[in-house]
Amino acid sequence: MPERLDYAALIAGQTVVIEMINSGDAGLPAINELLQLVQRSLGAAGMAFVEYAPTGGRVIAATGGMQWSLGRPLPTTDPAIARLLTGPRVQELCFDQLPPILADQLIGRGLHRMITARAEIGGVAVGSLHALYPDAEGCGSAEQRMVLAHLAACAAHIYGDQTGLPMHGDGPVVAALTDGLAIVNQDGLVRLWNPAAERVTGWAAAQLLNRPLPFPVQPSGQLLDHRLADGRWIRITATELPGFADHRVVTFRDITDQHLPGPDHDLFVAVTSHELRTPVTVIKGYAETLSNHWDSLSEPQRRQAARVIGQRADELARLVDRLLAATNDAGPAGDAPPVPFDLVEALRSAVGNLPTDLRHRLRLDLPENLPKALGDRASLATMLTELTTNAEKYSEPGSPVEVSADYDKRTVSFQVSDRGIGIRPEHVERAFERFWQGESGDRRQYRGAGLGLYLVRRIVERQNGWVSLRPREGGGTVAEVRLPRG
Known part of the structure; x- marks a missing residue:
């Protein structure tokens, strides 16, 4: 890392980001520009920005030695990610605190140390900035941590504009909230209740701290769909918390839309009806032609009709496979060992x-x-x-x-x-x-x-x-x- 930050370059780079926002060219382009600015300012070998949506975290932008990670998921059910979301806003992490597969991938690319800062809106993490370094023994200065926290706040400001980023699409920031998250001790009492947990369930932290969870939990790794008293459904999962005897991380999110007919259900019916009807109609038409006009058709015409029937049957089979897989958790590669x-x-x-x-x-x-x-x-x-x-x-x-x-x-x-x-x-x-x-x-x-x-x-x-x-x-x-x- 540089011994002294170049504040003139830092201000100039931030001016570029602000001008992008003011010109309407925000969203991912601005996040990418911000990452390049952070990498230059902090002398990092690579940068990544992780976005947290109700379905979990995912790398949506990366520069330098982290470009390979674009698109990589980071489940918020993982205890290491849970600590990242609930600990200090700026943290320097040892790789033995990370999921083993992720740590192995980073070390394999010559990266050995990471400083991270959360981007928050209203106390809720919408994303996190990650600066990666090749030296295992170094330590970020207070000045560098301050700069990373400041630029993470800039990323949160970009999210506050509510457009142009993956989790927003073209809509409001409603989706820009993490899953509800609780940590319970060996007696089953709540020791941590994050802001999103209050949003998902309606129960404030003051009501639940040092009290039992207000819903059942399955053994670690198993999912449970539970209906709340107000009629909404939540999906709950739990995992052990390494380093804390008999503590567990419990995450949950609202899945009411999966249990009730709604726009997605109507769209599913409309789209699949159309997509299924098209190949069926073609197959039926060519089959009737062959059946009713066999003698009057030439051999090339018969072969062409049979070829079209085969092609459309393949198309229909692929569509059916996709529809089944999209509505069934045991889809392709669900059980096959790697x-x-x-x-x-x-x-x-x-x-x-x-x-x-x-x-x-x-x-x-x-x-x-x-x-x-x-x-x-x-x-x-x-x-x-x-x-x-x-x-x-x-x-x-x-x-x-x-x-x-x-x-x-x-x-x-x-x-x-x-x-x-x-x-x-x-x-x-x-x-x-x-x-x-x-x-x-x-x-x-x-x-x-x-x-x-x-x-x-x-x-x-x-x-x-x-x-x-x-x-x-x-x-x-x-x-x-x-x-x-x-």
Whole structure:
């Protein structure tokens, strides 16, 4: 780290961020600019910004030696993350306090120390800034901690504008709150009750501290859906708190919308009805043509009809699989144990099962010496199908879709890149929501149930990997899947 901060450069950099906000170019572009400013000011080897939404934390911006982590999930149910959210606003963390897999990934890239600062709105964490360093024995000065806290507050101010960031979409800051979180001791008494817990349940900390939890809790790692007295539903999970004998971290969030018909339910019915009806209608029409006009059709016409029926049947089967997986927690890769497999061989095999028109558009750039990945090989076909069909759907007919692969010390990855309409930075996370499509008119212009990316993220994260989207330089989109090395 620099011995003395360059305050002139710091003020100049912050001026750029403020000008971006004032010009309306806020959201992720401003967060990325802020990260670059922090990295320069604090002499960090890499920076990351983690956003906390009701579903957990996720790296949404990264610079320097942390760019590989973009899209990586950080579950708030993990005790280490819970301490990060409930401890001092600025902390310097030893890596033995982090989840082992994350610590191993950081150390494998030559990073050994982290200073972090929370970005808060109304006492609730919406995000956190993380500065990573290669030296294991160093220690951040009070001056550097102060600067990090100040710039984390700037990030919170960007969130206060309520637009342009993944958790907001184009709406208010309502979603910018973490899960409810409690820590209970060996007697089952509440020792910590965070602000979001009060929002989720309606019970204030003063009512519950040193008293039993007001709802049941399953054994560690098991989920429980519980109905509150006011009719709302919450989903509860608990984990042990390492370093504190017989203490547990309990997290919970409101899932009432999953138990009652609502806009998502209506959208599910409308979209799936349309998407299922289209291939069924085509199959029925061609089957009737073959049945009623067999003798009058030429052999090429019969073969073409049979080919269309087969293609549409494959499309229907894929859609049914997606719908089942999107509504069933035991979807693809739900139970399969991770095993080492040849990613390049699996990708080449999966390409052979893609529709003919799509295969002709693919451009493969797959190295022969790629290390093995650790995961579920069978699910790779689903991942590649969803990512390439999505790239095809949003690209000009006949334009190439590129599939490449790469690796580093801890992960193996593959990328699907296109030169299509691209994706706005504020939508790179919303695109993974169930039923979501880019613009209100996209659902009419581009066919689809809005389930493909949602399904891919579920599959990948069950294999301890992660998936991200980013705009492609020069136009288009890059989707990247990272899996652990085998």
